[in-house]
Amino acid sequence: MNADDLHVLAGEYVLGTLPAARRAEVEARMSNDAALRTAVEQWQQKLLPLNEVAAPVEPSAALWSRIETSVAAKVAADRGTRPAAARPAVAASGWWNSLRLWRGLAATGFAAAAFMGIVVVGKLAQPPGPGYMVVLVGPQDKSPGWVVQAGTNSQQARLIPLGKVDVPADKSLQFWTKGNDWKGPVSLGLVRPGESKEVPLDKLPPLEPNQLFEITLEPYNGSPLDRPTGPILFIGRAVKII
Amino acid sequence: MPAASSTFDYEAALAACAGGDRAALHRIYQHESRRLLGVALRIVRDRARAEDVLHDAFMNIWTKAASFDATRGEGRGWIHSIVRNQALSAVRSSGREVSADEDAIEAIEAEAVANAAPMAEAFEINADLGRLDECLERLDTPKRNSILLAYVDGCSHGEIAQRLNAPLGSVKAWVRRGLLSLRECMA
Numbered sequence: 145m146n147a148d149d150l151h152v153l154a155g156e157y158v159l160g161t162l163p164a165a166r167r168a169e170v171e172a173r174m175s176n177d178a179a180l181r182t183a184v185e186q187w188q189q190k191l192l193p194l195n196e197v198a199a200p201v202e203p204s205a206a207l208w209s210r211i212e213t214s215v216a217a218k219v220a221a222d223r224g225t226r227p228a229a230a231r232p233a234v235a236a237s238g239w240w241n242s243l244r245l246w247r248g249l250a251a252t253g254f255a256a257a258a259f260m261g262i263v264v265v266g267k268l269a270q271p272p273g274p275g276y277m278v279v280l281v282g283p284q285d286k287s288p289g290w291v292v293q294a295g296t297n298s299q300q301a302r303l304i305p306l307g308k309v310d311v312p313a314d315k316s317l318q319f320w321t322k323g324n325d326w327k328g329p330v331s332l333g334l335v336r337p338g339e340s341k342e343v344p345l346d347k348l349p350p351l352e353p354n355q356l357f358e359i360t361l362e363p364y365n366g367s368p369l370d371r372p373t374g375p376i377l378f379i380g381r382a383v384k385i386i
Numbered sequence: 387m388p389a390a391s392s393t394f395d396y397e398a399a400l401a402a403c404a405g406g407d408r409a410a411l412h413r414i415y416q417h418e419s420r421r422l423l424g425v426a427l428r429i430v431r432d433r434a435r436a437e438d439v440l441h442d443a444f445m446n447i448w449t450k451a452a453s454f455d456a457t458r459g460e461g462r463g464w465i466h467s468i469v470r471n472q473a474l475s476a477v478r479s480s481g482r483e484v485s486a487d488e489d490a491i492e493a494i495e496a497e498a499v500a501n502a503a504p505m506a507e508a509f510e511i512n513a514d515l516g517r518l519d520e521c522l523e524r525l526d527t528p529k530r531n532s533i534l535l536a537y538v539d540g541c542s543h544g545e546i547a548q549r550l551n552a553p554l555g556s557v558k559a560w561v562r563r564g565l566l567s568l569r570e571c572m573a
């Protein structure tokens with residue numbers, strides 16, 4: 145390729161006139177062809193003033209929160225590859241696979257569950273009877289924040305707050321669950337701080353021992369994805385009660 | 387906005403992004419998103435798609451910030467290139483250029499031969515483009531139109547041929563010669 149051809153190829157890449165396959169080719173070549181890469185960078189600099197020709201357009205208010213949410217999910221996913229001790233909170237993606245978290249909770253969370261079982265039963269309008277109970281605790285300090293109770297074959301569960309949580313005005317709490325063999329968590333809807341909620345379970349497989357439940361902090365009106373994107377505030381596993 | 391843009395330290399903001407500072411990404415967004423959305427919208431021509439492009443571009447800026455090399459160019463240019471790349475990939479991979487099919491091009495070519503009136507300027511540029519402005523001035527109208535339609539509106543060769551009502555072969559030649567003249571003029 146002569147010098148003119150190189151500069152025309154780089155120039156057409158920057159202009160955008162190359163078809164998709166040729167674009168991909170240039171991008172692949174740039175990583176090990178310093179001359180082509182330099183030529184592309186020169187065109188980018190030379191033609192940059194043309195970006196002033198387009199009139200500025202105000203983005204919608206939702207765009208930044210979308211970007212922010214995606215970046216938070218990316219950061220959480222990247223942190224998921226580091227040791228748990230280095231994390232400020234449990235990574236939102238992959239928490240359901242976090243052995244370490246569950247070992248920690250097995251030691252303290254279940255003890256809390258047993259303890260809370262005694263305390264909470266007194267507060268409930270009806271004794272829970274046979275079925276399941278989950279105590280949702282903070283992943284860091286293991287302090288209990290919510291209780292979930294459901295009958296053995298119940299079509300719904302009840303989520304009961306044990307205290308008030310401060311939620312920023314632009315955020316929402318979202319409730320999730322995941323059975324042992326499920327591919328990922330399923331949303332059980334939004335939750336208001338300090339308010340009980342009846343959660344229908346009729347669309348889900350029957351409750352099972354050790355099923356996971358958690359509440360995450362999500363953008364206002366909930367996660368834009370089919371999985372949590374924000375930090376976990378409370379988490380727990382279902383235990384069978386007699 | 388221009389005053390804020392000229393004093394904003396893009397390189398420092400990118401370095402902070404590379405260090406995991408999400409507030410720095412927000413600062414870039416606050417300073418540049420209106421311009422960037424304008425650039426993307428001209429290319430993809432759909433508001434929702436343009437916002438998708440900007441979303442993906444900001445994710446790229448965040449993940450690639452560590453690879454930004456200030457010795458190879460300015461931060462602002464780097465950011466703009468990421469957005470244009472994202473927008474161009476979106477329109478090229480969606481096959482928008484297919485709209486200029488062979489029949490249409492042949493019809494245009496036949497018409498163009500019959501209709502050899504001087505070409506009008508496709509753009510009226512009000513921004514101050516510095517040296518680039520002078521060099522664009524030196525191009526003849528078809529070459530200038532071809533370069534501007536490609537860069538600003540993200541047109542493929544086929545789309546430029548339609549917009550200028552000119553044969554596809556001529557457009558390809560105008561783009562090539564236009565680029566070589568610009569390069570010589572700006573050297």
